[in-house]
Amino acid sequence: MTTAVPEEARSQIISLVRDFVRRDVEPVAAQLDLEDIVPHDLIDKMKDLGLFGITVPEEYGGLGLDYTTFATIFEELSRGFMSISGAIGTHHILTYVLTHYGTEEQKQRFLPDLASGKKRGGLALTEPGGGTDVANLQTTAEKDGEEYVINGTKMFITNGRYGDAFCLLARTDREAEPNHRGISAFVIERGPGFTVGRDLDKLGYRGLDTCELIFEDFRIPTENLIGGEENRGFGQVMSGLETGRINVAARAVGVAQAAFDAAIKYAQQRESFGKPIAEHQAIQLMLANMATKVQAARLLTYDAAAKKDSGERVDLESGMAKLYASEICQEVAMDAMRVHGGYGYIKESPVERYYRDAPLMIIGEGTNEILRTVIARQLLRRPEYQL
Numbered sequence: 230m231t232t233a234v235p236e237e238a239r240s241q242i243i244s245l246v247r248d249f250v251r252r253d254v255e256p257v258a259a260q261l262d263l264e265d266i267v268p269h270d271l272i273d274k275m276k277d278l279g280l281f282g283i284t285v286p287e288e289y290g291g292l293g294l295d296y297t298t299f300a301t302i303f304e305e306l307s308r309g310f311m312s313i314s315g316a317i318g319t320h321h322i323l324t325y326v327l328t329h330y331g332t333e334e335q336k337q338r339f340l341p342d343l344a345s346g347k348k349r350g351g352l353a354l355t356e357p358g359g360g361t362d363v364a365n366l367q368t369t370a371e372k373d374g375e376e377y378v379i380n381g382t383k384m385f386i387t388n389g390r391y392g393d394a395f396c397l398l399a400r401t402d403r404e405a406e407p408n409h410r411g412i413s414a415f416v417i418e419r420g421p422g423f424t425v426g427r428d429l430d431k432l433g434y435r436g437l438d439t440c441e442l443i444f445e446d447f448r449i450p451t452e453n454l455i456g457g458e459e460n461r462g463f464g465q466v467m468s469g470l471e472t473g474r475i476n477v478a479a480r481a482v483g484v485a486q487a488a489f490d491a492a493i494k495y496a497q498q499r500e501s502f503g504k505p506i507a508e509h510q511a512i513q514l515m516l517a518n519m520a521t522k523v524q525a526a527r528l529l530t531y532d533a534a535a536k537k538d539s540g541e542r543v544d545l546e547s548g549m550a551k552l553y554a555s556e557i558c559q560e561v562a563m564d565a566m567r568v569h570g571g572y573g574y575i576k577e578s579p580v581e582r583y584y585r586d587a588p589l590m591i592i593g594e595g596t597n598e599i600l601r602t603v604i605a606r607q608l609l610r611r612p613e614y615q616l
């Protein structure tokens with residue numbers, strides 16, 4: 230359970246983030262996207278705002294905020310430029326796993342620098358052979374005295390080039406049945422044997438490093454095993470992914486809201502047949518559907534965040550929020566493009582970027598296909614959903 234942030238304090242934080250986005254992010258978002266530039270200066274400003282420590286407890290140098298505020302921050306950032314929210318996305322999964330499962334020594338060693346942004350974190354879970362079937366991952370961690378030796382390759386790792394610390398999942402027991410019981414989570418930092426492979430050239434979510442990471446006889450101290458106990462990693466990271474799904478849902482709400490904002494503005498300016506296109510019923514129907522979808526997605530997202538704040542397990546709620554928000558984000562971005570006509574299809578218009586950014590939310594933090602199976606499993610288990 231998190232301590233609720235008083236409404237006034239939340240509004241102050243949100244207005245600081247909104248000002249930052251309007252003043253510093255929006256004017257450069259198109260250029261950062263087009264040229265695929267990682268904005269280190271903006272990321273430094275996010276550190277100054279405390280955004281690297283949103284949910285990290287105050288005793289470890291963070292802001293200790295609740296997940297409702299966390300979601301609002303991700304929504305606001307993504308309304309300006311979704312990529313910038315990625316700098317602190319999986320970073321917060323690492324801080325979550327350390328906060329909830331790390332030993333006291335690990336919390337003290339890592340959390341203060343992560344909370345201040347001195348170190349940027351990430352999550353190294355997906356491999357070239359597959360991300361959905363996490364339990365089948367092939368990266369190994371073999372114990373050798375006081376060290377683990379890591380071998381394997383991770384794929385699509387956000388913050389892969391500029392991040393400093395990662396939550397890495399690796400196999401510590403090859404014989405475990407079922408196979409997810411043989412996986413451990415480690416906190417790793419760069420060193421000999423840890424190399425960054427390709428920088429991935431993406432459709433959207435540009436201006437943020439996403440890379441392949443290669444581990445060849447990479448040695449880490451046994452003290453970096455999260456929680457100090459082997460074969461607990463799968464559950465630790467899955468629990469962290471609940472918050473990741475709230476963050477992705479909030480990002481989708483932010484992008485969808487930005488697409489709607491652009492569409493309603495344009496519809497009142499652009500004229501056809503002697504009147505603003507907003508006066509054509511076909512456009513009005515689109516705007517009404519867009520706004521309704523955005524609001525429904527927002528309510529699902531903040532419902533999941535509120536339940537997380539009250540200490541409940543939210544794999545169902547965060548899954549529903551992420552599923553719905555990401556799907557409608559793609560639909561709303563497409564509708565915003567329709568409203569803009571040809572101008573929506575060229576890079577002069579931000580809706581072209583929203584349309585390219587939206588699919589990541591469908592794929593990341595568990596594809597929507599696997600999420601439907603997670604949701605269905607919960608529906609069948611939970612008595613309140615049985616008639």
Ligand SMILES: Cc1cc2nc3c(=O)[nH]c(=O)nc-3n(C[C@H](O)[C@H](O)[C@H](O)COP(=O)(O)OP(=O)(O)OC[C@H]3O[C@@H](n4cnc5c(N)ncnc54)[C@H](O)[C@@H]3O)c2cc1C
Nearest residue numbers: 319352353354355359360361385386387593594595596598
């Ligand atoms: C820009 C970007 C950033 C990312 N950042 C990170 C990161 O920081 N850290 C990280 O660890 N990963 C990251 N990922 C990886 C992402 O989480 C994976 O791409 C995602 O989990 C899917 O894995 P995959 O690409 O291997 O697809 P696969 O697992 O190969 O799936 C391919 C298709 O099969 C479907 N599928 C697979 N199994 C099933 C099933 N049982 N039932 C129904 N459908 C199924 C999937 O839904 C998908 O449609 C990132 C990805 C991208 C694109």
